[in-house]
Amino acid sequence: MSPLAVAMGRGAWARLGAGIRHHKMAAFGAGIVALMVLSALLAPWLAPHDPLEQDVLLRLAPPSAEFPLGNDSFGRDILARILWGGRVSLYVSTLSVLIAIFVGGALGILAGYIGGLFDRVLMAAMDVLLSFPTLVMGLLVVAMLGPTVGNLILAITLTAVAPFARIARAPTLTVKERDFVEAGRALGFSHLRIMVVHILPNVMDDILVMAALWLATAIRTEASLSFIGLGVRPPTASWGGMIREGFENILDAPWLAIFPSIAILVVMFGLNMLGDGLRDTSDPRLRHE
Amino acid sequence: MSKASQLPLAVDGLTTAFRVEGRWYDAIRDVSFSVARNETLALVGESGCGKSITALSIMGLVPKANGRITAGRVLLDGRDLVPLDETEMETIRGNAISMIFQEPMTSLNPVLSIGFQVAEALRYHTPLTGEAARARALALLEHVKIPSAARRFDDYPHQFSGGMRQRVMIAIALACSPQIILADEPTTALDVTIQAQVLALLAELKSETGMAMIFITHNLGVVASIADRVAVMYAGDLIEIAPVEELFEHPMHPYTEALLSSIPRVDRDAGDLKPIAGQVPPITAMPSGCRYADRCPLRVPRCATMPPLVGLAVDPNHQVRCWVRAADESVGA
């Protein structure tokens, strides 16, 4: 890698680390996120009971010693379902955001680099996608293609691609004009090499900030669609689905709605803090706060 | 004392400090000068020497978050402005004392019409309201020679060129007939031809109203053409002040000397240009004595303490802040 790109590329992750270390908000947020990721990954070992095991006698039971968060309308352990629901949220959100970063980022860099008609057409398409809020897109995709987890991921990815394309395009436009790119071309570097080695590192900063915020959006969308009944289908545990169940039984067993709500809240709060904190560290104007 | 009260502006020992990374540093110190009626005082020096800070301090516009006036008095017609609170200053700014800024492209509010922005000063400081204020504002715009002023009264800043916008700024500054106007490099951002027009306009308006003017610039050519007296600043200190011809013919302070010999002149070869060796010390590392000492060929041990600003024996109107030059009475004969 060129020395300059090394300085810049290692920079993005290094800046991420520095940002988290220095900025209390980002650190706090990162901590919460890490906690959530860990608990989701370790769910099979952390969950005291089987999330799918029903027990009619324990229907809507309040929190007890054996079931610290109580039981749902099928007698299942709420704590276990929250842990396993976290896995679903993690899976859906991470996958969709990752795909959106790759596809959107690539499209954005290509559009900025190639320019001309390609750029205009691509950005127009992105604008069309951007006009669809995530939930509406989710509803549309589900309406047409059916309510599966795969379609859920597709819907979120479709809305997320456009913002990532835009923020990948902007630095590409500036970096493209820089002298070292011209020098690279003169030396015979291929376009691909220039894009990957020189432009990509400059784009990473903004993408990381966006990624944190979009993970929150993805989790929220998945939960919202599951709440409506068009997302993750029961009996698979999902936070949105659990809240729906809780909503249906809200007068009898409010804890059924409350605990998964707290889970979503905490995770989204952590991700928002992380994203905000990262954005503050990377925006020079706000650095003196 | 009575002489001071006749002066539109007298600045006495003004010191303003700024906070850098938690500690306070003097940006300007012990600045003293006065401006008489109908007089143009040029305030010159290189970028960062404290000219703008002096003007902002006089206006009370130093950003409060990180700056404050720590000593001195600013006497506007005998009245000290430094202890006044914001509400009291609001009645004075734009009224008895006005300021024009360097960047006409960004100094006007883009979402308000220029007529409104001119009339605003009138509405806050004079009994004029509504139609009367509008009429007077229109007269002002015509006075600063905005073409088709009546038609363009409700136009917005983005519809005017830089030179025109600066004229609007001048109209705003003059709206309430201030006693003194501070002009902070008003022509630096303009084309040379427009520059000449704006300078001529300022001179004309000044002589009409008899108001005093402080003209801040780093361009000695402009100084030569418009100033009555010149004050030279270096690294936050006022180091020399003299009538304009006197300064150009007999510069006393080593810095002024060096400055004048470093600018190209038609009657000298370029080979005679002598750049000044060394650099201005950063604000966080200012010496407590004479700040020019490090670069000065005349330096003596006494220069480690700050010299006072004293008039020359041969000409009390010519003041210099230098141990060596002030003591040398044979100079200037």
Place this chain on the structure above:
Amino acid sequence: MLPYIVKRLLVAVPTLLAVLTVVFFFVRIAPGDPALIILGDQASPQALAAVRHELGLDQPMAVQYVDFMSMVLKGDLGTSLVTHRSVWGEVANVLPYTIELTLSALVIGVVIGLPLGVAAARHRNEALDYAARLFSLVGLSFPAFVSGIMLLLAFAIELHWFPVISEGRPGDPLSRVSALVLPAVNLGLIMVAYVMRVTRSSMLGVLGEDYIRTARSKGVPARVVIWRHALGNAMIPVVTVVGLYLGVLIGNSVLTEIVFNRPGLGKLIVNSLNQRDYTMLEGLMVIYAFFIVIANLLTDLTYGLVDPRVSQR
């Protein structure tokens, strides 16, 4: 200003037609056979053909397009496959509820968010600023249905201040208002968070501008500098954000209507999705298209009001 308005209106028309065209193709190029999806794969070929005929799917595309457009422009959105009532009729029934909810949320968002953002910018890094920023961060972390359920639990179920089912009795304006409060607050609070954040950051940028210094040097009182000189400029990005947020508002209002059991477009959407009511879905998408175009138009017009650089060329 007038030429600007006219220009915007003229642009809106082809935009509307374009979006309607997109809606038209959207339903027809979706993978799968609508008839099959509606009737299930046990249906007889005759039944399937009958449904396709009813949906007009057996006509050539061009004919379908003309039919579609003329129906829409006449205001006829077809008949619901489930209730067999006119789609427009169903929509008209619930539209007032949705409109009053959306408008209330907008008003709450701007009326509370704007001054809060201004105050936070003025008192930057002081207690008020931190509190406001924390509040907005929390507000953004609540999915609309979660905050709705919390509000429902607290204020309707526990405290009985508001009804649990937010429909209101016809002819009783007070009950309608009472039914509006919690849903509007739910939607509005999220908007407050958005508006406050963008107002704050926009104000911080504007307060450092040269023209603010000019205003102060004129002796303009501090209050006027903030509210007229600064906010006048700071509002411009806020208009953008509110315009962008309108789309999100729809999604959130769907969730809110479900939680508070409130009649509105949201319920219609969900029901028609669950019941595979294709005609209703298509009609709702047309409504959504109109909404998008009108919202964009209003945003553009507001720009023209707020920013003379846009309306006076």
